[in-house]
Amino acid sequence: MRCAPNPNGPWHVGHARMPAVIGTYRDRYDGWFCVRFDDTDPETKRPDLEAYDAILDDLDYLGFEPDATYRASDRLETYYDHARELIEMGGAYTCSCSGEAFSELKNNGEPCPHRDKDGETVRSEFEEMIDGEYESGEMVLRVKTDIEHKNPALRDWVAFRMIDTPHPREEASEYRCWPMLDFQSGVDDHLLEVTHIIRGIDLQDSAKRQQFVYDYFGWEYPEVIHWGHVQLDAYDVKMSTSTISELIEQGELDGWDDPRAPTLKSLRRRGIRGDAIVDAMVGLGTSTSDVDLAMSSIYAENRDLIDEETDRRFLVREGNQLPLGGSPPDEANPPLHPNHEDRGVREIPVGDSVMLESDDLPQREARIWLKGLGCFQFTRDTLQYTGEDIDVVREGDVDVVHWVPADESVPVRMRTMEGDVRGHAEPGVGNLDSDEMVQFERVGFARIDRHESDDEGGAEETVAYYTHP
RNA sequence: GCUCCGUUGGUGUAGUCCGGCCAAUCAUUUCGGCCUUUCGAGCCGAUGACCUGGGUUCAAAUCCCAGACGGAGCACCA
CATH class of the missing domain: 2.40.240.10 (Ribosomal Protein L25; Chain P)
Known part of the structure; x- marks a missing residue:
């Protein structure tokens, strides 16, 4: 199986679902899974160089180590080779129609004039694409499917297009001709011997599109499951990498681990175990309808994990x-x-x-x-x-x-999803190590983050992150 | 507009393929009770669901048809 993230930032909680499920299945059935960064759009889905490691780090937090890691941007030559082979078989053609013009023809079930080009022209035009001799938008390579297919989404889709913006990874920065997800992912899933694919309903047509390529090559398509979107209750912030990223930029959130952000880094800092998230995610199953994950179910799983080993302390809020x-x-x-x-x-x-x-x-x-x-x-x-x-x-x-x-208590700032709460804890809390978990009796669990002193070296303050009741 | 897909308690899920054992499972939530020097844990209990309408059948959550509602795709995004 594979987990194919787009490296555009650290993961939000919803991203945990894929590794949770395939990692659990791997462990259960002695399977195999890889992480494959599908980073084939240096422009509109421009990869964030730090995200590759951030994602692997999030995966580690969840308790999984992938059996292999790939970057699609390392594998361009492989995709070119398969495209050449497809062209030889007459399964693809270069096309210089504008997006709108082609869309119009396609929606009427009519082929564009480039569809019947001779093989030699297609071959040389594709090589020119690879060599970067076209500008963005000038030329694409289309897979020849069925121009009259009843589902317009499947008709002669684009396999490669030109992108002027260089890829942020230095190793891939010279490439200008980039594969689209359906081509890249379809080829890779076969080459990496993926037997089972899980993906979102937004990609429900992908298998049908890719099936045309598989048919040309005589490959057998993996089993595929589509699942719906996950929503989290309990958060004001939308679970979307770009939204969270913007809020951080605007200073509305402190960072990816702000307790108000629905991210894995945030849950980690609050002291929630990766296992608790995995268990809750696996419990959602793989249905095609959208699901709402209640944070309370993650909390319940976590409480089971930490209650016995977590010592009790007193914290008085706003005393x-x-x-x-x-x-x-x-x-x-x-x-x-x-x-x-x-x-x-x-x-x-x-x-x-x-x-x-x-x-x-x-x-x-x-x-x-x-x-x-x-x-x-x-x-x-x-x-x-x-x-x-x-x-x-x-x-x-x-x-x-x-x-x-009143005299010897320790000032505490506890960071919660609703903002910071100030209070005083019993003296022993001032000596706890960073990362230790406590249960503030009648308040809830918290993770000790750090002990701070102000610049004059005077007043100390313990910073804790609220975990859950 | 064209094309897919889905709909079981507040939430998630089992059961649907191969109709009867389903007056529907399990978990979580909520509310009670017991216990407890926590609003935690544990134990006990309660509330609460098969989208609607037709049809097939001795029998339908399960099969068929229609509709409603919801989601998704029709990108030179992933």
């Missing part, structure tokens, strides 16, 4: 400070993970006052249980320690909330 009274313990020791006592406990100094989230502020005279610390009653603007035991929570009228000490 409100309340003084403590009644001599509570000096230190709280909630477990790092409630299901794994052996991992030990956290050491949170309590101090004179704590911060709580606005939603958790108790009513006057109400009792509240600070998780890992104990029961308090809210009296005269102070949280008075009552020393009651956990039974008061079990009885049901005391809410359990998370908290942080």
Whole structure:
């Protein structure tokens, strides 16, 4: 099987579907898959030189290593050779009609005057194309199919055209005569011995077009499946490489890994495992209708993967400070993970006052249980320690909330899909390594990104990326 | 306009080829309950779907016809 990306930028989440499915099938059935960059349009689909590696990097994140990697722009001579062979068989002709003129004839099922050129002329004109002797638009090579075919999309399609703009890859920069996708991909799929093709419904006519070339060569066409488009819920940004790219350029997004961008780099930075994406994608199947992928299903897969190994911490968003009274313990020791006592406990100094989230502020005279610390009653603007035991929570009228000490907490900026959220985390969070995952209790999972200090070397701030609830 | 393709709960999916075992599977979501010092995990439960209309048949999600709705192609893009 093959994954044939157009190297025009890092991948968005939708791109993960192809490697997820073919990679999973390869592993399951002992198959083979390659990545083939179909980079045969240096102009309107101009390749981005950084995208080749960015895509391979995204693939690695998803957990797959291709069995081989090709670039169509390395294989021009191969395509020329096959075109020459096709011309010998009378299966192609050079044509200098303008696009509109040909389209008109084609839609009426009428051949253009170039269709019956003698082979010698076609041969030499094609060589002139290869030598770059025509300008863009002057001459194309068409595959001779059936000019009266009932589907106008299949009639005498273009196999090669001239492009004046040099290819950005130095190795390919001298070429001016470029194959169209249907020719290039059709030839490559056969030569690379691809047995199964999966592609989008936008290419549903491709197999039928390419079948004409396969018939000329006597090749057998691979099995082909067309699938619909994937949409993601939960994002404001359209899942389109060019849209995302523009937003980054305009400064609306920080980069390809901005948490608001529906890209693989973004999910990676948020601490979502590639496997979770793969599992969710494979679950979509390969139906021809368009599908909506719920981010919640990626989150559910990810939660399964990380919950057991992720330690718990406290984070209070936009905290409100309340003084403590009644001599509570000096230190709280909630477990790092409630299901794994052996991992030990956290050491949170309590101090004179704590911060709580606005939603958790108790009513006057109400009792509240600070998780890992104990029961308090809210009296005269102070949280008075009552020393009651956990039974008061079990009885049901005391809410359990998370908290942080007002004095020694760590400022945190948590980047989310809805923008940045500021808050304070328990002191231990300041010592976590970059890339570590945490579950902020009652808030959700997050990945620790880095610890920043401002230019004066003063205030520290921990930057975390919100993963999911 | 011409040509393809699709339509099962909020979302995804199984079943459709070879009609009966489908008063329709599984997952996720939502909502309850239990448990729990998390709104997590686990356990239990609930809500919720065969696009419409004809036809064939003892029997239709499944086969046939028509329609509606949706998607795609008709590029010197991929």
